Amino acid sequence: MSENIMRIIDLRGQNLSRAELLAAMPRAAMGTSEATDLVRPILDDVKERGAAALRDFEEKFDHVRPKNLRVPVEAIKDALTTLDPEVRAAIEESVRRARAVAANQVPKDFYTDLAEGARVAERWIPIQRVGLYVPGGKAVYPSSVIMNAVPAQAAGVESLAIATPPARDNEEGLPNKTILATCAILGVDEVYAVGGAQAIAMFAYGAKGSEPQDGDILCDPVDKITGPGNIFVATAKSLVSAFVGIDAVAGPTEIGIIADETANPSLLAADLIGQAEHDELAGSVLFTDSTEIADKVQESLKYRVPRTEHAERVHTSLSGTQSAIVLTDGLDQSIDAANAYAAEHLEIQTKDADAVVKRIKNAGAIFRGPYSPVPLGDYMSGSNHVLPTGGTARFAAGLGVHTFMKPVEVIEYDEEGLKALAARINAFAVSEDLPAHGECVLSRFVKDPYDKATLREQEKEAGLR
Structure with a gap:
């Protein structure tokens, strides 16, 4: 029997900390x-x-x-x-x-009225x-x-x-x-x-x-x-x-798959190969609590990899340190590991896919069920395939309309709106040792904001207190 193509990372029986779980995830070495x-x-x-x-x-x-x-x-x-x-x-x-x-x-503009004559609006402006x-x-x-x-x-x-x-x-x-x-x-x-x-x-x-x-x-x-x-x-x-x-600064493409015993191992193998075709450094990771599924996927890979057109590239990718089958104690640990991996593309092939989707916090895009494979998103689903890689899905999102726009706040206060806050703004500014900030505001309502001896009285006369 020929050797398995993908390496195994066995998390079973381990109570890993967040740092240990992050460190256990397979990654491509990227020297820049x-x-x-x-x-x-x-x-x-x-x-x-x-x-x-x-x-x-x-x-x-x-x-x-x-x-x-x-x-x-x-x-x-x-x-x-x-x-x-x-x-x-x-x-x-x-x-x-x-x-x-x-x-x-396309995000919508909005405004918030905080008081009479006090509004903050937000406009979404296209990048030029x-x-x-x-x-x-x-x-x-x-x-x-x-x-x-x-x-x-x-x-x-x-x-x-x-x-x-x-x-x-x-x-x-x-x-x-x-x-x-x-x-x-x-x-x-x-x-x-x-x-x-x-x-x-x-x-x-x-x-x-x-x-x-x-x-x-x-x-x-x-x-x-x-x-x-x-x-x-x-x-x-x-x-x-x-x-x-x-x-974003994108790295090699990657796929993560959460699968339980109900998944089709032939489809899992095909999906891993599909992503590995991109590049020798592409990452393909399967998270499963079923050793039977893991074994059947390995056997399917042995059959399928030599038959695909870019077999050498695919084999290099799947056998690299950036790819692995991750064995877990159960679905909970599979989900935790997948959230730590933060895949660019994450497929969910489990009995109750909806329940798993709700628990995913980190993924560039989620592909729910066996009929939502990654290539659907690559070409025709309507979603965007420019997605965060290398674990950056923990804090970053894929390309979208928002990528090409910027939110700009518009502050709209009238005289009465500013007047109601002037003394408090001055107090805040003084506490930060930025008195000119306060003087800037007070200049609109008092004669001499620089005369600190009479300032409090001036504020009272102006109706600021």
Whole structure:
């Protein structure tokens, strides 16, 4: 009998503290110091030389030197006309569902009246300009165009730009045609054939032109950058985040599954493989209190992994330290472990899935039942697949309309509203040794807020006390 593919983490019989449970969870080792050393010079060069640096880096990393870094609008339109009708129908349905969900996500403005003439309102304001990154690499991701652009459009973002690497088989240095066609379907026409850390630099700093077709300014800087990418993209986003917004610093993708004895082990194996296909560092974790389920999943993996197209990549991912079958004493411990793991995607395949869903506190997205697998969310469910990774679902949420908006409070007090609080504001300010704060308010009601000897009397005369 061949060896099992996935390692076992056995939590049975252990009463673990929160810290011990967090430490027991499988994680990919992510060293970023080397990436930082490589990425920082790229950022600096793009900031200094603009489009000239972008062309050099595209030639170096993507092995093509695009003539047009900004994709001509005609090329975007042409990509749609040649798109396979079945693929187009799938993309359009995905867009339709994503837009329906996004429309309901738009936050509402509100106000609170605290007293007569005293109101605090909150307005949700769209971010003005956003750069959306769509990765290349081991696969093509038109779905990432949808997941980024649809909520941004629903939020009311005025200016959307997309950057994605040029296709290596395209002599003109244009991006993948399916990605361009998806941009056309969404009505996005500012698209750049730029990938990697250099794309993040272009969005963060803007880029001056270097050839006539670029114009004086190739790309204006953005206010926020969103979208997934490899470790170099993630590192670049982290480095520029001091002065431009980012959605998150994403790590390798991951799936967690809570399963009991009622789950179908063949489906569990298929779902683990589906996520492992992304990347050798992808994490796949099964939480179960059933040794029978664990054994059957291992056997199913031995049968299925060699038969899938990317078998070597999948095997590397499933056998890595970031993946495991976690054995527990029962459903309660499975739920506790899953909350500690805080999976990007968490499937629930148990007898009473609803009861389990109610107890999940940490997950990027929850997939309830055997007919809600992760790929449904990747492409067509209407939910967003840009989700927190690496345990960050303990404090972070996935991409949504809220990502592209900012709440701004509007303070609306009239004279009487401020007058009722003026003396108290002054007392508060004095207690913090910030007397000018109080004097600022008192200046609206008394003659000389700096005359502390008579101030109390002035406050009384003004009706502040």
